[in-house]
Amino acid sequence: METTRHFIESLSRGMxxxxxxxxxxxxxxLTELARQLSLSKSTVQRLTYTLLRLGYLDRDKETKKFHLGQRAMVLGLSIVRHSDLRKVAFPHLEKTSKEIGETVNLAILDGTEIVYVERIKTQQILNINLEVGSRLPAYCTSMGKALLAFLPEKQLGELFRKMTFKPYTSNTLLSKEALKRELEEVRRRGFATNNEELSNGLRSVAAPVRDASGKVIAAVNIAVPSSRVQLKRLETVLARKALETADRISFTLGYRKEAS
Amino acid sequence: METTRHFIESLSRGMxxxxxxxxxxxxxxLTELARQLSLSKSTVQRLTYTLLRLGYLDRDKETKKFHLGQRAMVLGLSIVRHSDLRKVAFPHLEKTSKEIGETVNLAILDGTEIVYVERIKTQQILNINLEVGSRLPAYCTSMGKALLAFLPEKQLGELFRKMTFKPYTSNTLLSKEALKRELEEVRRRGFATNNEELSNGLRSVAAPVRDASGKVIAAVNIAVPSSRVQLKRLETVLARKALETADRISFTLGYRKEAS
DNA sequence: TATCAAGTATCGCATAGCGATAAAAGTATG
DNA sequence: CATACTTTTATCGCTATGCGATACTTGATA
Known part of the structure; x- marks a missing residue:
């Protein structure tokens, strides 16, 4: 198949x-979009014209700036509604949250970041404000590490090339070598921890969720205030809970351990 | 401006x-997509190839059927997360739901249907299963009627041409004439009701939400079991609550009644 | 085994989409 | 208010991009 003649460049640009x-x-x-997308202004003009006409974009009459339109909202809502992962995972997340009384999250990997798919929040106050759709760097989050650990070597190598390390706390891993060692530990134990690496006062433990083919497609975590949960309890009791939850979701998605 | 030369047909088809x-x-x-979209198979082949390559679609190896891919999920989550309407409305919806102890919803209009943007559910059992992203026909829902009532004549006329009426219950409006009279009543009173028109046992009252320019962009409703709330209470106490909620959201969105 | 339908691959063609550019509009400054 | 600069809007020649018709392959069924 002549793949280059099947790829529609203008659709790609629009997306x-x-x-x-x-x-x-x-x-x-318009000018900022052209800059960020590295496209000519006239190309962006046509892309935005098309998306405006279709209702995916709207434009402020005074500032002339573009924001998402109603059709984008409809599309986003439809996509999220029909997500099998989210539908399948929700009851399991809720069950675990009720059992342990802690915040439970589900996230996927997008590039070098995680994106939150679902959150079951308890009443405890946590000191970062997250919601469905929020993004965080993968390298200093338990779910991010659980997702990175099971990537194919080649893909992981590519992501390493794109990563920049920022010292959020004194615990944050700051080099590829340190992260590689951590990911080996994740693979060995089967779960990942975050020991105040993103934010002081926050610990979490995450386990990978697999689809029917055995591929890791998401991660579940349990997030706790450091003041209440020691690292030892995180790595034993809560890790077991995270693994059980991830296994239940994976099973519902069709994953069978014996098959791998 | 030569608008036909600015519209990118292939982007439109991909969207x-x-x-x-x-x-x-x-x-x-692939064949079903070609049928639904009224496009040639080879065009759909290229569209799907492109969206697969970008990660917006995924494909089942055995059935060869397409479903949404991870990038679509990321896109959907980002869109929903950054929706101003939803962010602005949520605290107001929550406040009202707490005050009256009933389910409160927010929806937008897409074609002849409403799409749920947000739901604040109470513990009461309602007999239809709705979630964010769910769609219902506009003509037999209070929010749908609140949205239709304030559309420009031309747009409303076009939607009437697309509507098919289905008798969900013995109360369902079944003709354009009946719906037109109902929409006049909505405009006169400023709110819309649903008196067991979609589902027996369900009543609701809805009020329109306006943006800074005065355009009706969404609707808020209060949904109740018929067994507990008489129509008279719906049209007085709860209607006032719905209107107040819609007005608070509209105000936050920049709408000023004096300006219209 | 023959037939039919769906999926995959090819290719000639012309117009769809592109980018360079000009003109108009908006903003900032002295 | 005039000038300079920037952004937005509009135009147009050009070519390669995207199209659809079609052929080929694969899979399912009687």
Missing amino acids: NLLSTLSESFQPLS | NLLSTLSESFQPLS
Whole structure:
């Protein structure tokens, strides 16, 4: 198959534009979009014209900046609603949260970041504000590490090339070598921890969720305030809970351990 | 401006395909997509190839059917997360739900249907299963009627042409004439009711939410079991609550009544 | 085994989409 | 208010991109 003649460049560009705007915290101008997408202004003009016409974008009359339109909202809601992963995982997450009385999360990997798919929050106050759709760096989050650990070597190598390490706390891993060792530990134990690496006062433990083919597609974690949960309890009791939850979800998704 | 030369047909087709699949309850084959989209198989082959390559679609190895991919999930989550309407409305919905102890919803109009944007559910059991992203016909729902009532004549006329009326209950409105009279009543009173028109045992009252320009962009409703709430209470006490909630959201979105 | 349908692959073609550019509009400054 | 600069809007020649028709392969069924 002549693959280059099957790839529609203009569709790809349109999707990139929509994705860029969906991750932007403020409306963007035509010139800024052209800059971020490395496209000519006239190309972006046509892309935005098309998406405006279709209702995926809207435009502020005064500032001329673009933001997402109603059809994008409808699309986003439909996508999230029909997500099998989220539907399957929700009852399991809820069960675990009720059993242990802690916040339980589900996330997927996008590039070098995790994206939160679902959150079951307890009433405890945590000191970072997260919601469904929030993104965090993978390297200093338990779910991120659980996802990175089971990537194919080649893909992991590519992501390493893109990673920049930032010292959030004195515990944050700051080099590829340190992260590699950590990921080996994750593979050995089957779960990943975050010991105040993203934020002081926050610990978590995560386990990988597998689909029917055995591929790790998501991660579940249990997040706790450090003041209440010691690292030892995290790595034993709560790790077991995270693993059980991930296994239940994986089973519902069709994963069978014997088959791998 | 030469608008036809600015509209990118292939981008439009790709968005339509993605939208179709996001609203489908099961995976779709290449042939079925071509049928639904009225495109040639080879065009759909290229569209799907592109979206597969970008990660927006995935494909089952055995059935060859397409379903949404991980990047679609990321996109959907980002869109929903950054929705101003939802962020603005949530605290107001929550406040009202706490005050009256009933289920409160927010929805937008897409074609002849409403799409649920947010739901604050109480513990009471209701006999239809709805979630964020769910769609219902506009003509027999209070939020649908609140949205239809304030559409421009031309747009409303176009939607009337697309509507098919189905007798969900003995109360369901079954003709354009009846719906037109109902929408006049909505405009007169400023709110819309659903008196067991969609489902026996269910009543609701809805009020329109306006953006800064005064355009009705969403609707809020309060949904109750018929057994507990008489129509008279719905049209007085709860209608006032719905209107107040909608007004608070509208105000936060920048709508100023004096300006219109 | 023959038939039919779905999926995959090819290719000629013309117009769809591109980018360079010009014109218009908006903003900032002295 | 004039000028300079930036952004947005509009135009147009050009070519390669995307199209659809079609052929080929694969899979299912009677």
